[in-house]
Amino acid sequence: MIDKNLVREIIAKRVAKEFKDGDVVNLGIGLPTEVANYIDKDVEVILQSENGFIGLGPAPEEGKEDKDLVNAGGKYVTMMPGGACFDSAMSFAIIRGGHVDATVLGALQVDEEGNLANWMIPGKMVPGMGGAMDLVVGAKKVIVAMEHTAKGAPKILKRCTLPLTAAKEVNLIVTEMGVIEVTDKGLVLKEIAPNTTVEEVIAATEANLIISEDLKVMEL
Amino acid sequence: MIDKNLVREIIAKRVAKEFKDGDVVNLGIGLPTEVANYIDKDVEVILQSENGFIGLGPAPEEGKEDKDLVNAGGKYVTMMPGGACFDSAMSFAIIRGGHVDATVLGALQVDEEGNLANWMIPGKMVPGMGGAMDLVVGAKKVIVAMEHTAKGAPKILKRCTLPLTAAKEVNLIVTEMGVIEVTDKGLVLKEIAPNTTVEEVIAATEANLIISEDLKVMEL
Amino acid sequence: MNKIKTIDEVMEFIKDGQTIMFGGFLAVGTAENIVDAIVKKGVKDLTIICNDTAFVDKGVGKLVANKQVKKVIVSHIGTNPETGRQMNAGEIEVELVPQGTLAERIRAYGAGLGGVLTPTGLGTVVEEGKTIIEVDGKKYLLEKPLKADVAIIKGSKVDKKGNVWYSKTTRNFNPIMAMAADLVIVEAEEIVEVGEIEPENVVTPHILVDYIVKGGER
């Protein structure tokens, strides 16, 4: 079994390759946030923070925190040159209006239709959806970045059993085992991690997987 | 017959008395604009200009025009200290959302129900409604400021015959002959101009007029 | 018209059972001094509209922790365990609203619109009990406007007339809430002279603000 940190690094590195110069991207809390560390230096990605600005930069040095500048997780951050601030209505107008090229989120479950569940476990965890429902509906491309299984149980299912965040909005699933595209025909395994077999991916996935004729090894 | 300029002055002066300190007011093009000249000095009225600011001030001195600062009629104006600019969506959010205390507009016709027609004469004049429909629906108080008749013909009718600007939104009609309130029971003549008789007002009005038991002489 | 009041003076407007909107995102941009004064006053049965319930010891979370709140309308309660505990115990009602929908519902009231047609929440529990409207073959949820008795706003710079400028991410829900309440009170980190905020840089025009309270930095 590979190290948790390595798993996260693999996922974040692979997601980072999805972006092209000038893309506007919203990264969810947790693992998705780490994607920013692996974006190619020649590629300028503009990060949108749904609490109200574009140009999200890395965490400040200790002692240089600005009490007025946090990300959507409430953590102190910095702003890149050329950043711009706005209110919550404008922030979500930008998101819902399709002005964000991609959003990267974690998931509890994803399914064959591209349905996503990531905001509550009834009777257990009801934190609220925050901005996730709008992000998943509004962003041009929805990338789920998550570990392939949870305590060994598949998270990529035939049908989500948890309450949905949004229906049929996921475009791409990136895990430490591979890259799966959501298509009209179902889930297509496009890339597979080095040292992993197709059989292993299938075994760890409840959903039917269509194996791409052009299956590639995940580039990291 | 009294002088046209005097008529306008009477109307503008009387309308100016409707405002109290701190009121936000939008004045239409033409006669309503002149109301600003007669507002009591102890009363601070904040003028909203629907093309995008509050704090509309008087016309600039010749040679001091700012090409970027016009009113909703496209005329050069000034901005009072503490003025604020916004876009058209915000401007009409302010108007439609009830944040404007009063709007003063001219009319082609007004009727017993408080219907207003002031934006087109089919086949003759179709300039467009501009911001008038939103202003009449959104402002807390709608004041029609107009000459009582047009070429001798009544403008205060039983029912408007021209296309409406808005239905049942007018609250007060101020003319050179008197002040008429629109109530659930119909039009109530509350004030009458000096040297005018109730019979003269009734003769110049097509609509039924209820004469207030407390009929006063217009204060100017 | 002098709009500047002390915190004690504006407390007379805060009453049991009111619906109060608070700006702020995880307490950043929340009027902390006014929240403290409301905690001290101890009014009860409030309905709070805010992005989230912040933390037990920060932002509107303090009102929840002090059991002054009967209902919250928010997008997130995960950072304040007390909200979850009271919800599970049946002590507080929680209406969860997607963040963008919450913003638009507040804006809709402030802008005099009858509601919002949004694709957000379609096919989820959010659509339960709501009207679905089809426009040109696409489906949308009809979400209704939200209003409040009082909006409590936090401004970084507020001029003496009440024009407000917000620093960085403190803006969030403050400007739209300033349009959606019968009474608007702004806590100013700094009160400046009229004219110090350029007309173009004013975010909340003074006509929307009823009272200004000096807050100071916290």
Added chain:
Amino acid sequence: MNKIKTIDEVMEFIKDGQTIMFGGFLAVGTAENIVDAIVKKGVKDLTIICNDTAFVDKGVGKLVANKQVKKVIVSHIGTNPETGRQMNAGEIEVELVPQGTLAERIRAYGAGLGGVLTPTGLGTVVEEGKTIIEVDGKKYLLEKPLKADVAIIKGSKVDKKGNVWYSKTTRNFNPIMAMAADLVIVEAEEIVEVGEIEPENVVTPHILVDYIVKGGER
């Protein structure tokens, strides 16, 4: 990414039959140099969305006068007699929209909303052919979103990334149009360095702008 282009370079994006939004209110805040270039290019059958048709010799009125426009969607045509003449002669189609509704329809598209529920126009000819929706006993017109192929914006200060700041009443429809078109071109009165416009004072964030053209004062 260099967004700065010459006016000639951006003319390649302007084509016959397009729907184009132009900021401006009676031509104040309209990108006059780009309008002139479109007149010179002579593209035909345009649909123009703007507050008004300005004047025969100013703003989008020049395009109407030059007979390049098949339809206008505006709130007012009264200042440009040529629009009225062409309308009466059946040469141009005029869709008149209340100004606030026009603003909200444009904003709705840019914000990904399915439409707007407004009380404006109820009981008038504006409601003809439209759906009336009742929300909590009050009636509203459902007004549909408006989009364009290209939005032509005028900025007073534009930084090299594309952040836009508008002077006084030049703002009007520009910011909402910048959100409602496939391609957004801004004519900058002044191009400034990145950072010269404070993040809080940016009105149109650079991510909404595709190209910047230096216009100069007129």
